[in-house]
Amino acid sequence: MSYFWRVTRALFARSLAVMTAYRAEIVIWMISGSLPIIMMFIWIGLAEAGPVGGFSAGDFAAYFLMVFFVRQMTVAWVIWELDRQIRLGELSPKLLRPLDPFWEHAMDHLAGKVVRIPLLIPPLALGFWLTGARLELALSSVLAFILALSAAWVIRFCQQYSFGLLTFWFDRVLGLEQVWFALYFGLSGMLAPLSLYPEAVQRVIAFTPFPYLIDFPVRVLLGQVSGWELYHGLMVQALWVAVFVCLRWFLWRQGLKRYGAVGA
Template identity: 40%
Template sequence: MSQVGRDMSRGTGPGAALLRAGRVLAAMWRLGLAEAVAYRAAMLVWILTTTFPLVSLALWYSLAADGPIGDYGRADFVAYFVAAFLIRQLTASWVVWDLSAQIASGDLSTLLMRPVHPLLHHLMQNVAALPVRMALALPLGVLVLVLAGGISVEPGLHLLLVPLAVILAWLLGLCVQTCVACLAFWVTSSTSLFEVWLGLYMVLSGYAVPTSLFPAGLVAVVRYLPFHASLGFPVELTIGRLSGPEIAAGFATQVVWLALFGGLARWLWRRGLRAYGAVGA
């Protein structure tokens, strides 16, 4: 038996540590999945409240009856808004509500006593819910495509990059929500601040209207904001509306904003824990 094998059998060494970490993550994922399945009815209600892209589709599809609007025809609007609806399901999370409530109530203390990082607990809960969320949302997206007569998305290498863009968008949203949730260490209603973020997100991310249809001067700004990096970029990448340089710029924008909000979340968490402990929580 190799040295690594002997260390793992004794429960020592880096191999054993990785094995334990894998088991812990798997257990957390199973727990999160069981919770998502148990609350699938509530999740379905949440999904139905995020169908705004499909409402926008009905509007723009009707407006495009007499001809294309900008560079979008009827089929383009169908592809865009169905992709926006599904990618919204894949990139959404609820860390801001759960974590801020735990900080305000003192329940965070219980998580801090566990052998895993509290933020890892929230991350795994959100990851585990993705299969259930997509199982509920995908039939609705397919139904819309059938009613609209289907779409044709040009195949290409860009499709291989879509999972990476979605993962980065999800991580960016997670970091933003963690930043806002950490403000609960100092303020009583951090979730109210997140409502402001959501309002800007709905307008500037491409959630209600493709950002390429904005006035030219505004497009140049909006496409480099975190809102577009969270939704508009992965959607446009999915339906094949971006050139090579635009794809590179989109990924660069995602990485920059992820680094900024990730660093800010880390700083707020550390400062917040000191304030949390100072009051004897």
């Protein structure tokens, strides 16, 4: 265990140095993920004449600013890394190391989050100032949000990792990710608060991981989730974490057998 922590700390330090050196590229990626800001202004415009579904203009502003934050903190790109490494044989030297390559990718992503946080503060502060939105944070909500945000990232990361491992068998797994992202785009809360969706739609998507990737963490931070609803949401997140962690492990074990069989 001590060896594991030493190695992961070293990997994180290396990843942090790399991510810090590429801050400009991270800013560009952040700008490319600014759809929640666009949606914020659309919904603010719709709410100027009065609340929409119980949301005032300020409520929409606070919601979508936090959607932007959660989206940035749960972004994943590991599927593109795995797709390239498996197809081009770049995975082979990594298999000679005693540590699963999973942890190298995980440290890259965690380092990216650390670098993003200070870069997110100015646009978020500007957004709250321009819209007049208010964010009243309770300690209990912040602590629950950290749990919900962490779980959302693990779900997204392990889901992408699992899809990336399908490259062991298929050539075009990026297309599968595009389908997933289209569903994620429409059902996670990036387009609108999920409470504005028809009840029938809400009941259906409650059986998918999408509401727990964006909408649930945001509502936790805004203090809109408490009691049993909070515990239930966290338990559902834990279930999806277990599903994708196990799926990743299974595909990795089976994929290595195929990778070795073809002489990579």
